[in-house]
Structures are given as C-alpha cells and as structure tokens.
Amino acid sequence: MNAEQLTSEYSSTSAPKDACADVRADLPADNGGFIRTCGDGFGKDHDYIAELPEKSGRDTIFLAKGDMVCVAARAIKAGETVEVDGNDPVTVLEDVPRGHKIALVDVPEGENVIKYGFAIGRAKQPIKRGEWVHTHNIATNLGANLEYTYEPTDDTVKPGQPTMTFQGYRRSNGKVGIRNDLYIVPTVGCISGLVATMARMFTARHNGNGNFDSVIVARHPYGCSQLGGDLEWTQNTLRGIVEHPNAGGVLVVGLGCENNQMALFKAGLEGIDETRVKTMICQDEPDEFDRAADLLEELNEAAKNDHREPIPMNELKVGVECGGSDGMSGITANPMVGRFAEWLVSQGGSVVLSEVPEMFGAETVLMSQARDEGVFHDIVDLINNFKGHFRKYGEIISDNPSPGNKAGGITTLEDKSLGCIRKGGKCEVEDVILYGHRIKRNGLSLMQTPGNDMVSTTAKGSAGCNLILFTTGRGTPFGCFVPTIKVATNTPLAEKKKRWIDFNAGRLLDEPASVVDEDFRKLVLEVVNGRRTNNEKNAMQETVIFKDGPTE
Numbered sequence: 001m002n003a004e005q006l007t008s009e010y011s012s013t014s015a016p017k018d019a020c021a022d023v024r025a026d027l028p029a030d031n032g033g034f035i036r037t038c039g040d041g042f043g044k045d046h047d048y049i050a051e052l053p054e055k056s057g058r059d060t061i062f063l064a065k066g067d068m069v070c071v072a073a074r075a076i077k078a079g080e081t082v083e084v085d086g087n088d089p090v091t092v093l094e095d096v097p098r099g100h101k102i103a104l105v106d107v108p109e110g111e112n113v114i115k116y117g118f119a120i121g122r123a124k125q126p127i128k129r130g131e132w133v134h135t136h137n138i139a140t141n142l143g144a145n146l147e148y149t150y151e152p153t154d155d156t157v158k159p160g161q162p163t164m165t166f167q168g169y170r171r172s173n174g175k176v177g178i179r180n181d182l183y184i185v186p187t188v189g190c191i192s193g194l195v196a197t198m199a200r201m202f203t204a205r206h207n208g209n210g211n212f213d214s215v216i217v218a219r220h221p222y223g224c225s226q227l228g229g230d231l232e233w234t235q236n237t238l239r240g241i242v243e244h245p246n247a248g249g250v251l252v253v254g255l256g257c258e259n260n261q262m263a264l265f266k267a268g269l270e271g272i273d274e275t276r277v278k279t280m281i282c283q284d285e286p287d288e289f290d291r292a293a294d295l296l297e298e299l300n301e302a303a304k305n306d307h308r309e310p311i312p313m314n315e316l317k318v319g320v321e322c323g324g325s326d327g328m329s330g331i332t333a334n335p336m337v338g339r340f341a342e343w344l345v346s347q348g349g350s351v352v353l354s355e356v357p358e359m360f361g362a363e364t365v366l367m368s369q370a371r372d373e374g375v376f377h378d379i380v381d382l383i384n385n386f387k388g389h390f391r392k393y394g395e396i397i398s399d400n401p402s403p404g405n406k407a408g409g410i411t412t413l414e415d416k417s418l419g420c421i422r423k424g425g426k427c428e429v430e431d432v433i434l435y436g437h438r439i440k441r442n443g444l445s446l447m448q449t450p451g452n453d454m455v456s457t458t459a460k461g462s463a464g465c466n467l468i469l470f471t472t473g474r475g476t477p478f479g480c481f482v483p484t485i486k487v488a489t490n491t492p493l494a495e496k497k498k499r500w501i502d503f504n505a506g507r508l509l510d511e512p513a514s515v516v517d518e519d520f521r522k523l524v525l526e527v528v529n530g531r532r533t534n535n536e537k538n539a540m541q542e543t544v545i546f547k548d549g550p551t552e
Helices: 189-206 228-242 262-267 288-302 333-346 363-368 373-392 403-407 413-424 453-463 491-496 505-509 513-528
Strands: 069-072 081-084 087-091 101-103 112-115 118-123 165-170 181-186 215-217 247-254 277-281 309-312 317-322 350-353 429-433 443-447 467-472 484-488
Touching: 069 112, 118 413, 165 513, 181 189, 181 228, 181 288, 189 215, 189 247, 189 288, 228 247, 228 262, 228 453, 247 262, 247 288, 262 277, 277 288, 317 333, 317 413, 317 453, 333 350, 333 413, 333 443, 333 467, 333 484, 333 505, 333 513, 350 413, 363 373, 363 413, 373 429, 443 453, 453 467, 467 513, 484 491, 484 505, 484 513, 491 505, 505 513
Parallel strands: 181 215, 181 247, 247 277, 317 350, 317 467, 350 443, 429 443, 467 484
Antiparallel strands: 069 101, 081 087, 112 118, 165 309
C-alpha cells in the first residue's frame, strides 16, 4: 500500500486537555515489542501477538501531510535508520514497539503533536527527532467543553440509490433480516439459567437448531431493582432485540415479580408478529420448561417455510465497532471499514457509529460531516452530554485508553478517537440516535453509547443493525447477538487467533487497498447472504446493557 492510500484526507486542526498517568517501565531487549503502560503492572509479561513476526516489509507508516510522527510497522531497534514516505530517513534513538510512534521533528515542550493531521496531545517535555513518542512524553489536551461552529465540508458521501441486492428475509412487518435465528429473551437476570436450559432442551429435541440458523439466549443481569431511566434503558434494549428482523422467532420469558413487568414490556413493542413472538411468565406456570417447549415448537413450526429473497442493498443496516484497539487500528482496519461504509451508504444503506467517548478530540471532524445545522447541534449535544455523564461521577473524561490500547501504541484519547472515527469514512452524518432507540434514517448515524465495546455493540444490534463490523488489534472474542465480523488490524493477531478473527486487515501494509477492500466487501456480502462468522460458529453471541442509576 502506498503513502497516498494510507494518508488521511482530513485537514489539520487543533484538538482540544487533561493528563494521562506518567508510567514508563523498562523495556526489555527481548520483549518482542511489548511495553508496560499505566495499569499494566499485574503480572502480564509479554504481548502474545508479538510471538509471531510481522510479515510487512515496511519500516514505518506516514499518515498525513504535516504530521510530526510516523508509526512503526514493525519493532524497531535503537540506532536503526528507517525510511518514511514523503520524509527524509530517520535514525531511531531508542527501541520502538510495533504500532508506536516515532518523532519526525524536534517538538518543544508544550507544543501540540500532530498525527492524522490533527493534534493528539501536547509534549510534556522536549522531544527529539527519532525519539519514541508515547505516554511518557505526551499529555492529552482534553478538558473543558468547547465552543463549536458549524463548518460543513463539501466532500461527504451521501445516501444514494441501490444498484445491488442481497439475499435476506422479508418479515411480515416489512423489515429485513439476514438470519433466521431463534431468540430467547429473559425480562430479568435471575432467570437467565432457566432460559439457557430452555434453549438446550430445544436444541436437544431437534438435534440442532430446528428451522432456525442459531438459537441465541439474550442473557443479562438486569430487569429488577432498577429505577426510572435506568430501567427504561434495559427495557428499550431488550425490546430492540425482540423486534429484530434477524429473528424468525422470539420467546420472551418473565419471572413475574420483577420491575420489568411483562405487560409493561409488551406495551412498548412495535410492529411485532404475534405468531413469531411468544411470551410466558414462569411464576404462572406449573412447569415452565413444559410451557417453554410448547411455545418454542409453535415458533419452530411458524419458521419452517421462511426463505431468502432478493432485497435492495439500501435495506442493509451495519454497525461499525472497535475493541481492543492498537496503534494499527486507525491505519489498517478502521479506514478499510470506513471505505466499506462509504460504499454501503452510496448504495443507500445504513451505518451506525457509536462509542461517544472515542469521539472526544475528533468530534469536529464528525460535526463538519453533519447533514445540516440541526444534526450539527445534535452532535454537539451528544459530545457535551457524555462529557457531563463522566463529570456527574467525578471521572476524568480522558481516561478511556486502556492498558492494552497503550501497549499497542495508542497514547491519548485524541489518538484513539482520530483512529476510531475512521470507521465511518467520509459519510455524511444523517442522524443522532439515543441509547436504546432505533435507526430512523438511511446513511451514517451516530449513536449515544459509552466506549465499552460490549455495551456499544449490543446497542447497535438492538437499534436494528443486521451485522457488526468489529475491528481489533489486541484481540477479543466478544460477539454480538447479530453476526459479528471480526477484523484484525495486524497479521500476527489474525494468524494467532483464527477462531476469533474473520478477516486480516494487516494485509493493507503489503497489498493494494483496492484488492483488500474488494476481498473484504466480498466477505461481508457472503456473511449477509448466510456465511457464518466465527462468533456464530463458536456461539460467542452476547448481550450487554448499559446501566446508569442506583440499584434499589
């Protein structure tokens, strides 16, 4: 891949402050590129993805004109002189792990450090050309709320008309699914064991999944001892699962005495087919397993003639997610997913980008892509309200990058955010969706969720996304209740975790983007049309709900 293909198109601007903890442990010569960082002092001795060599022949990656740093494409030793696209070779002054940053210029103390064409923080001390740039010498700029001005860009990708179709399931309410799954949804966490047994009894009776692709239990710990808006978040998320068109049948199971009462829960459901959604309350039944077995057989019978049919591409809804990110996330996998998002939006489809804290420091880019001034103000509120959520609990807004993120080369939240938002490409932002709500417009929407990838992914599924494109650099086995395509940012991870990873975006360091993008699009469409992802094959299909409030 050449420099132009890797370069961000975004123009430079100043990012806005807070400090990351100063932790820099000794870097052993034989550690394979692992660096201990803040929070990482609990017996972790090595970086498992460094056990396999990176196959890239590149030394470094230079992202955008005006950048003060490049990124190491491999572990680089002190004293090596490395090539940097568009720049003079640089002699590295100290060991730099793969995915970490190297200074291309001398940076005075207090000056902003530019990467992706944007400030990712400021120098805490003078930084020399060739030095390793990380948490020991950069601090975040994030802090107080900012004043924003609507300055729209004119090169966004807007929703177009479909020229292609996929094979999906048209439901009686007009919605479209890409799977014919059976969902069993408990209204309250204390019956999760019961509903798991109901699922096992069904699959044992049918020696498999019956007329369904998968049998999925939406286990969660909530539904009781919750109050007000906290309970509403749980109810709305679960309702989105019940209403999801990827389900050919749904059994909703209540206990009977919980806050999340069945009658109240059902009253909030919209557009359901009662031949495909059944309910029961365990305390009302002499034998809840017998009752569940009968209802599941009714659902199985109702699904026996379900079939795929051609569906216009503008009815496909995709969530984009990252978790366990590293220094390659914003260089390989996230931009590739962003290019897929641009293609899908050009076909009139829907894309959802969330994880609001991982927009902090990059929010002006998204604001510039707003469809109109109304959406711009919605994004401003999205950012400022989530900062307020942190402050309500006395937390620092810039503490998001995890120990694994930092070990992988991400230094500040701005650094992480500027890579994170690339999953949305240059799509025009059409809408802002509140947590627990549904997709309302085609094109790119931003959704109110925390940075936690499990909560965020579940929320996008509940909002109506048919599948998730999930990038990871450190590696995570998590999968959602909808098909979750796991994309590795680097080749070592893809080779190490074959049961987790569906696609290797590390190829972008050695192959043309056009080739890798086409292979990725082909995989996504194969999954849409029925190919099983690793999370489906291995039953890694989880439900995680955001909690915000006291437990009574």
